[in-house]
Amino acid sequence: MISSCEEKQKEKQPEAKLEVEVIETSRSGNKLAKIEKFSKADSVAKISLNPDKTFQTFTGFGGAFTESSAYLLNQLSPENRKKIIDAYFADSGAKYSLMRTHMNSCDFSLSQYSYAPVEGDKDLEHFSIEEDKPDLIPMIKDAMAASNEGFKLFASPWTAPPWMKTNNDWVGGKLKPEYYDTWALFFSKYVDAYKAEGIDLWGFTVENEPHGNGNNWESMHYTPEEMTEFVRDHLGPKLEEDGKGDLKILGYDQNRAGLKEWVDVMYKNEANAKYFDGTAVHWYESTYKIFAEDLQYAHNKAPDKYLIETEACVDAQVPVWQEDDWYWRKEATDWGWDWAPEDQKYLHPKYRPVYRYARDIIGCMNNMVDGWVDWNMVLNRQGGPNWFENWCVAPVIVDPDQDEVYFTPLYYTMAHFSKYIRPGAKRIDFESTDKDLQVTAATNPDGNHVVIVFNPSEEEKVFDMQLGKITKTISISPQALQTINIVN
Incomplete structure (x- = not known):
């Protein structure tokens, strides 16, 4: 009682x-x-x-170090350069934890270049990352200095040097079978060269967009079987032989609609799956569709491996300067608005940039994706620079001539995830x-x-x-x- x-x-x-x-x-x-x-x-x-x-356990959220972004930072005052670096990496900022960069040049480089320019150099005796030293490497090191908890960094090649390829060109073509071992050595040498600069790699994607990009900028094509053979018989064993077996290897690295075909091959058996640590995907198949079934399928094929979204941006679009509301309005277009086949145009309507980011990250998280990586962190008012004039939007836009910085609503959208959901969260x-x-x-x-x-x-x-x-x-x-x- x-x-x-x-x-x-x-x-x-x-x-x-x-x-x-x-x-x-x-x-x-x-x-x-x-x-x-x-x-x-x-x-x-x-x-x-x-x-x-x-x-799933989250690996991290972040963006990409590109030569374009790094070059722009070098055009700004030291105060604005630091402001941007801190905004992305310091405890007071977005605390990015998972980062990507490019091996050799990409569309967001100032020109086309390779670390192995000498034709026929099978042992890569002339390998050099000198091209990265003025801009890219200083940006990465400044980010490392600003980040108290650090971040994981993985690298992606857009193409092997033209001399290693079937078409002897930067764009398209395939890796010649006689250069599979040389290309695997290239990855290993890249790790050593960056380590000598004080930068440790967490891993790689095998190839950015192995289906190609419509023959526009640097690319190299693989079928699922060809990429799996390269990883299983060449890249994985080479990294293991060189004492780099702990580096992560992520396969595929293109749009989600092609995912099932790739993971069926990558994880077909123990031999194929041995050196793959996970799967990488991009978002460009649609401005709004998550492809939840495809993501769940990929996870179920390899539930103990990573599933990371490695590239996203509002593309084929010149950014709008200092007008926050534009990023909330239904006015942005993407590549598919103009270029998609007629039967796929419905996937590419005009769309709100903030909505696209928020919906996609939440949708990915709820469908077993464990990491989400944006594309360029900094671009200019044109949406570049890049050698192909492939204009895109970044969370931070700068005007180097006026030494001005604009944090778009996309920056704050990214920070909602990266700052508060930390690596190791479930x-x-x-x-x-x-x-x-x-x-x-x-x-x-x-x-x-x-x-x-x-x-x-x-x-x-x-x-x-x-x-x-x-x-x-x-x-x-x-x-x-x-x-x-x-x-x-």
Whole structure:
């Protein structure tokens, strides 16, 4: 029997509430703003977390070091250069944790070049990374210095030197079989050369876009069988022989619609799968479709291996300068708007850049992708420079002539994920009763939970965030992205 004293004590106990920190970026002008006051409207939805049910472990979020971005940083004042580096890598910034760079030149280089320019140099005696020393390497090292927790860096070749290829050209063609061993040696020498500069590699993708890119810029073609043979019989054994067997090798590295065919070959048997540590994908097949079934299929083929989105950008588009609202409007186009076959044009409508990023990252996370890497971190007002004049948008746009820097809404969108979901976090189960909200959730290595909510609708949403028996009523602005940090 409960005494009257005990009843009074029970009445005095405050109702337990969830302790949260809410960060919001919105079309109305919030930029990673801390939200402490919420709407007094009644909640009409609920997001319930189930941290006991976990999925993939996250490798990281980040972008790419390209010669174009590095060159632009060198055109800015030291103050603005540092401002950008810190914005991406410092604890006060986005804390990027998974990074990519290119081996040899790519479309976002100032010119076409190779570290092995001497024809017939099968032993790569003339191998040199001198081309990377003025711009690319200093950018990477500055990023390393700014990052307290460090980041994983992987490299991707766009093409072997033309002399190793069937068409003796930078664009298209295949690697000649007699140069498979030389090309494997090239990867090993690249690791040594970068290590001599104080930069350690985490791994590689075998080839950027092995289907090619429409014969536009640097490329080299593989079938799934050819890439698997190269990795199984040449690259994997060479790295192992040279004491570099811990480097990660990611296969494929192109659009998600082609994924099933590739993982069927890569993971067909133990011999094929031995040296593949995971699969890399890009997002260019569609401006809005996630290809969830394909991602789940790839994960199920190799559930113990990485599945990383390694390149994304708003492409074929000159960036809009210092007009935040453009990035929330349905005005951007992509390559498929003009170039896609007629039966695929529906996949490439005009689209909102912020929506494209937020939807894709959340969709990837909820479909077993464990890392998400953006493309260029810095471009100029034209969307370059690059030798092919293939203009694209980056989260940070600069005007080197005026020494001005513009952090677009895409920068803040990326930071919602990279800053708060740390390497080693595990995705957790949740239920959301509002189908308009796009949601994902994770538990960080420190035990704190992170929920990311995207509201693409044009109305405020109010929902109860529930963990166990405790809740917190939260409101999210129209057309907004929130990161909700829950402190245990």
